[in-house]
Amino acid sequence: MAGRFITLEGGEGVGKSTQAKALAAALRSRGIDVVQTREPGGSEGAEAIRRLLLEGGADRWNARAEALLFAAARADHVARTIRPAVEAGQWVVCDRFLDSSIAYQGGADGLGDKAIRDLHAIGSENFLPDRTLLLDMPVDDASFRQAAAGIGQSDRFEKREGAFHDRVKASFLEIAGAEPGRIRVISAEGTPEDVTARLMDALSDLLP
Numbered sequence: 001m002a003g004r005f006i007t008l009e010g011g012e013g014v015g016k017s018t019q020a021k022a023l024a025a026a027l028r029s030r031g032i033d034v035v036q037t038r039e040p041g042g043s044e045g046a047e048a049i050r051r052l053l054l055e056g057g058a059d060r061w062n063a064r065a066e067a068l069l070f071a072a073a074r075a076d077h078v079a080r081t082i083r084p085a086v087e088a089g090q091w092v093v094c095d096r097f098l099d100s101s102i103a104y105q106g107g108a109d110g111l112g113d114k115a116i117r118d119l120h121a122i123g124s125e126n127f128l129p130d131r132t133l134l135l136d137m138p139v140d141d142a143s144f145r146q147a148a149a150g151i152g153q154s155d156r157f158e159k160r161e162g163a164f165h166d167r168v169k170a171s172f173l174e175i176a177g178a179e180p181g182r183i184r185v186i187s188a189e190g191t192p193e194d195v196t197a198r199l200m201d202a203l204s205d206l207l208p
């Protein structure tokens with residue numbers, strides 16, 4: 001069976017982690033061998049960098065330092081986890097990847113798309129997903145979900161102001177508009193089961 005690399009993207013609280021788990025289970029129920037992972041993280045070195053990135057005050061790193069750290073973590077994650085799994089015929093389901101760097105550091109923090117993609121070329125040899133599923137919903141509704149669960153405002157990025165997260169959402173949609181072949185915009189609203197069904201439908205052309 002051919003391996004595939006599937007990423008889930010979107011702003012804070014849209015349901016990426018919930019759907020990564022549900023999507024992995026749905027794919028496994030079809031006999032597909034799935035590796036579920038996340039960014040930043042997904043390898044020993046990348047998880048160490050995750051702690052540097054998420055812990056501490058909002059001003060601990062500037063956007064340029066963050067972009068370099070995310071790219072370094074991604075380089076290790078791709079080399080040690082993602083690429084070997086895909087080459088072995090597994091499906092990798094990843095909670096965030098390159099598009100988060102483009103949206104957060106490139107778009108919302110103003111480094112620009114090209115700088116992020118240049119770092120990706122160096123770190124990960126332009127390794128891209130077969131399909132990216134962008135979970136989309138109003139920022140305020142996603143924040144309400146997190147508040148209802150008593151989470152949010154826990155890491156350096158969640159502490160950023162609302163206008164930052166509005167810019168992140170707009171940047172994700174801009175990226176998706178430029179790459180309609182790879183990226184599908186999926187409504188994150190409704191029950192978790194509704195969303196999982198939409199995700200599976202958006203993968204139907206790739207399913208064995």
Ligand SMILES: Nc1ncnc2c1ncn2[C@@H]1O[C@H](COP(=O)(O)OP(=O)(O)OP(=O)(O)O)[C@@H](O)[C@H]1O
Pocket residue numbers: 010011012013014015016017018019145146149188189190191192193195
């Ligand atoms: N479809 C849904 N309807 C209602 N609540 C949901 C839905 N999907 C997820 N949630 C809840 O919303 C909260 C955020 O979900 P989750 O952690 O999966 O989002 P996320 O996109 O991974 O967030 P972050 O990017 O901040 O890690 C959780 O409490 C989760 O249980």
Ligand SMILES: Cc1cn([C@H]2C[C@H](O)[C@@H](COP(=O)(O)O)O2)c(=O)[nH]c1=O
Pocket residue numbers: 012039040070096097098099100101102104105155157158
């Ligand atoms: C991969 C990646 C992530 N981020 C930000 C987005 C989130 O606020 C955190 C990760 O936390 P999560 O709750 O595990 O999603 O990091 C980023 O700014 N750039 C990236 O490339």
